[in-house]
Amino acid sequence: MSDRLAEPLKAVLGARTAGGLSKLGLTTVGDLVRHYPRRYDSPGTMTDMGALTVGEHVTVMAQVREARVRSMRSRGGAMLEAVVTDGTASLQLTFFAKRPGVLRMHEDKLRAGRTGLFTGTVGEYRGRRQLTHPDYLIVGVDAADEGEAMLEASRPIPIYPASAAVPTWRIGRSVRTVLDPLTEADVPDPLPAALREERGLPTLLEALRLVHTPDDESAYRRGRERLRFEEAFVLQTALARRRAAHAALTSVPRPARSGGLLDAIDARLPFPLTGAQVEVGREISADLDRSRPMLRLLQGDVGAGKTVVAVRAMAQVIDAGGQAALLAPTEVLAAQHARSLRDLLGPLADGGMLTGAEGATRVALLTGSLGATAKRQALAEAASGAAGIVVGTHALLSEHVQFADLGLVVVDEQHRFGVEQRDALRERGDHPPHTLVMTATPIPRTVAMTVFGDLETSVLGERPAGRVEVVTHVVPADNEAWLRRTWARAREEIDAGRRVYVVCPRIDADEPEPADEGDAGAVAMLEGDTAADAAVPLASVAATLEDLAGRPELAGVRMGAMHGRLAPDDKDAAMAAFANGEAPLLVSTTVIEVGVDVPQATMMVVLDAERFGISQLHQLRGRVGRSDLPSLCLLVSRAAPGTTAHERLDALAATADGFVLAEKDLELRREGDVLGASQSGGRSSLRLLRAVRDAPLIDEARALAVAVVDADPSLTDHPDLDAAVAAWLDPEREAFLERG
Numbered sequence: 001m002s003d004r005l006a007e008p009l010k011a012v013l014g015a016r017t018a019g020g021l022s023k024l025g026l027t028t029v030g031d032l033v034r035h036y037p038r039r040y041d042s043p044g045t046m047t048d049m050g051a052l053t054v055g056e057h058v059t060v061m062a063q064v065r066e067a068r069v070r071s072m073r074s075r076g077g078a079m080l081e082a083v084v085t086d087g088t089a090s091l092q093l094t095f096f097a098k099r100p101g102v103l104r105m106h107e108d109k110l111r112a113g114r115t116g117l118f119t120g121t122v123g124e125y126r127g128r129r130q131l132t133h134p135d136y137l138i139v140g141v142d143a144a145d146e147g148e149a150m151l152e153a154s155r156p157i158p159i160y161p162a163s164a165a166v167p168t169w170r171i172g173r174s175v176r177t178v179l180d181p182l183t184e185a186d187v188p189d190p191l192p193a194a195l196r197e198e199r200g201l202p203t204l205l206e207a208l209r210l211v212h213t214p215d216d217e218s219a220y221r222r223g224r225e226r227l228r229f230e231e232a233f234v235l236q237t238a239l240a241r242r243r244a245a246h247a248a249l250t251s252v253p254r255p256a257r258s259g260g261l262l263d264a265i266d267a268r269l270p271f272p273l274t275g276a277q278v279e280v281g282r283e284i285s286a287d288l289d290r291s292r293p294m295l296r297l298l299q300g301d302v303g304a305g306k307t308v309v310a311v312r313a314m315a316q317v318i319d320a321g322g323q324a325a326l327l328a329p330t331e332v333l334a335a336q337h338a339r340s341l342r343d344l345l346g347p348l349a350d351g352g353m354l355t356g357a358e359g360a361t362r363v364a365l366l367t368g369s370l371g372a373t374a375k376r377q378a379l380a381e382a383a384s385g386a387a388g389i390v391v392g393t394h395a396l397l398s399e400h401v402q403f404a405d406l407g408l409v410v411v412d413e414q415h416r417f418g419v420e421q422r423d424a425l426r427e428r429g430d431h432p433p434h435t436l437v438m439t440a441t442p443i444p445r446t447v448a449m450t451v452f453g454d455l456e457t458s459v460l461g462e463r464p465a466g467r468v469e470v471v472t473h474v475v476p477a478d479n480e481a482w483l484r485r486t487w488a489r490a491r492e493e494i495d496a497g498r499r500v501y502v503v504c505p506r507i508d509a510d511e512p513e514p515a516d517e518g519d520a521g522a523v524a525m526l527e528g529d530t531a532a533d534a535a536v537p538l539a540s541v542a543a544t545l546e547d548l549a550g551r552p553e554l555a556g557v558r559m560g561a562m563h564g565r566l567a568p569d570d571k572d573a574a575m576a577a578f579a580n581g582e583a584p585l586l587v588s589t590t591v592i593e594v595g596v597d598v599p600q601a602t603m604m605v606v607l608d609a610e611r612f613g614i615s616q617l618h619q620l621r622g623r624v625g626r627s628d629l630p631s632l633c634l635l636v637s638r639a640a641p642g643t644t645a646h647e648r649l650d651a652l653a654a655t656a657d658g659f660v661l662a663e664k665d666l667e668l669r670r671e672g673d674v675l676g677a678s679q680s681g682g683r684s685s686l687r688l689l690r691a692v693r694d695a696p697l698i699d700e701a702r703a704l705a706v707a708v709v710d711a712d713p714s715l716t717d718h719p720d721l722d723a724a725v726a727a728w729l730d731p732e733r734e735a736f737l738e739r740g
């Protein structure tokens with residue numbers, strides 16, 4: 001950043017104004033000029049003062065008759081009242097402030113006899129028309145003559161993101177104060193000049209003037225267009241560099257070998273692979289055979305069958321003499337992965353034992369809460385190479401875990417893993433392992449490109465044949481008849497030998513926020529429209545178990561409980577009892593959200609469903625409909641019709657297509673939330689770019705950024721771009737990027 005842009009606002013605008021702006025996260029000149037108007041009001045047309053209508057946005061040319069500041073005894077604070085007239089009708093102007101001093105500036109300008117333009121929305125007070133806090137322009141002070149004043153007044157009025165303490169018009173003035181004296185040299189432009197010229201884009205300084213002080217609508221559009229392109233371009237350059245840096249690393253190629261573990265697994269698979277599984281398997285197999293480390297994102301809706309794709313990749317690496325690590329976001333999922341891998345491999349997982357088949361390997365499970373003996377054994381198997389596959393949670397990433405020869409890391413459900421952890425694994429040893437990241441959270445292509453732009457992506461678009469769609473209904477929580485019917489329905493499933501999940505947002509009734517790994521609280525808080533019913537406690541695992549135990553519809557049904565605070569053994573026991581049908585109804589928090597695979601589960605009841613976000617509910621729903629049995633998902637909700645929460649649930653009921661839902665999710669979220677919650681402050685945030693709407697622009701920027709980085713990888717010829725990229729890639733930013 002240039003010296004001018006780095007200048008503190010305090011030095012330029014004074015302590016009081018700067019203090020207010022700092023509450024909006026704006027502390028330097030650079031911050032302020034990057035604080036773009038949210039929208040523009042069209043200039044008020046010049047109005048005949050005799051015909052003012054309350055509520056109308058107007059601009060009038062008039063002469064000041066009087067202006068005076070007075071204290072308000074009743075309300076505290078001070079006000080300035082002025083009267084302006086066009087010779088016949090008059091209009092009152094009113095300004096309020098905490099202290100009279102603040103109003104002196106207006107009083108000084110609004111001297112009797114002066115002429116000016118006054119803009120605002122017409123209000124009425126005690127039968128008199130008035131403008132409160134009007135914007136105004138005094139001839140002879142703000143403009144040389146009436147002609148110039150008229151010209152000024154015909155401009156669009158920028159409306160800034162503001163606060164009560166700093167209203168938009170004060171921000172506008174502050175912006176103009178800092179922007180006016182800036183020169184091209186003060187405002188380095190991250191866009192390469194050639195690119196700018198080719199596309200006919202204004203410079204950064206020009207663009208800033210266009211958005212802050214536009215002459216007309218086409219001016220601010222031109223400015224915004226350029227700033228939006230800049231965001232896309234800088235972001236894509238950052239990603240292209242990351243990708244280039246990654247490509248410069250070398251990995252050990254792990255070519256496929258016939259007659260090994262992979263072939264043995266394929267021979268044992270109880271089902272034929274889908275076309276998509278074969279196709280993606282081929283892509284990954286080729287990647288593994290390269291000396292460039294694989295960095296691939298595998299997207300597939302819940303139930304698409306990602307695990308078997310991962311298993312086959314791991315088998316190829318083991319056949320080539322390496323090891324594979326499988327990382328899961330929760331202990332429940334890690335344990336399940338270990339269990340199902342051992343099931344799938346059968347005797348192939350008994351390497352080194354009498355029962356072991358030829359070419360067999362071992363699957364070690366390594367989680368944080370493992371007993372000391374088990375942990376020691378798992379660590380030993382990882383270090384010696386006896387375990388071809390090591391399954392674990394974050395504990396796997398700790399420094400103590402040694403691998404004999406780690407060739408592949410599979411990260412399941414990436415959205416729970418930070419980039420630091422991913423990099424920690426990648427930086428081990430002389431050669432980084434190949435990395436396969438799997439996610440069921442459907443990410444629209446455009447977002448994937450923006451957020452995961454440094455990964456290659458594969459999509460498992462086809463679900464295994466014979467799957468039926470999960471039927472989903474929204475059930476109003478206050479309809480007791482429906483609830484009875486819900487539990488009777490659950491009973492029918494259980495009597496038919498199936499399983500039922502009941503999901504609650506909390507563990508205990510008196511808990512302030514969800515205490516386990518579920519995101520429910522975070523989502524609800526983020527979206528802020530679901531907490532209305534504070535009087536009624538949210539459903540908890542404890543209270544729901546009690547309630548269900550007393551329901552005649554469920555008499556005699558054994559129920560299990562599952563949540564993040566259970567000891568690992570108890571979690572395993574609960575999952576096992578549920579899976580084998582001993583306790584066919586499981587009351588759980590969202591710990592079961594990702595990956596849990598019990599094919600006989602055919603019904604899910606989500607209590608207080610309005611507390612959860614779309615993608616989370618979609619994930620949860622993915623726990624049922626995992627076989628050819630028809631399945632049902634009931635979303636019990638207190639959301640009132642017409643609220644966003646209700647709309648989310650309706651969207652879920654309307655479609656099971658994760659990609660459609662992800663788009664809907666983006667649409668329902670407030671604009672800025674698309675790429676994460678931390679959109680508000682920080683000089684390098686995405687401000688104008690929107691992943692869905694701006695897809696073509698992002699595409700274009702990506703191609704241009706790749707070309708620039710290819711020609712000049714260290715950006716030596718583009719220092720201003722380099723600086724902008726560095727701002728993007730500060731550690732906080734990077735973690736945010738990868739969090740998705």
Ligand code: ADP
Nearest residue numbers: 271272273274302303304305306307308464597
């Ligand atoms: P996800 O993509 O959500 O991780 P899983 O890998 O857990 O899905 O697979 C879901 C279920 O589908 C599992 O029970 C798995 O055994 C089964 N499955 C996977 N591939 C196929 C296939 N090609 N045909 C039939 N069933 C399959």
Ligand code: MG
Nearest residue numbers: 306307412595
């Ligand atoms: Mg899975």
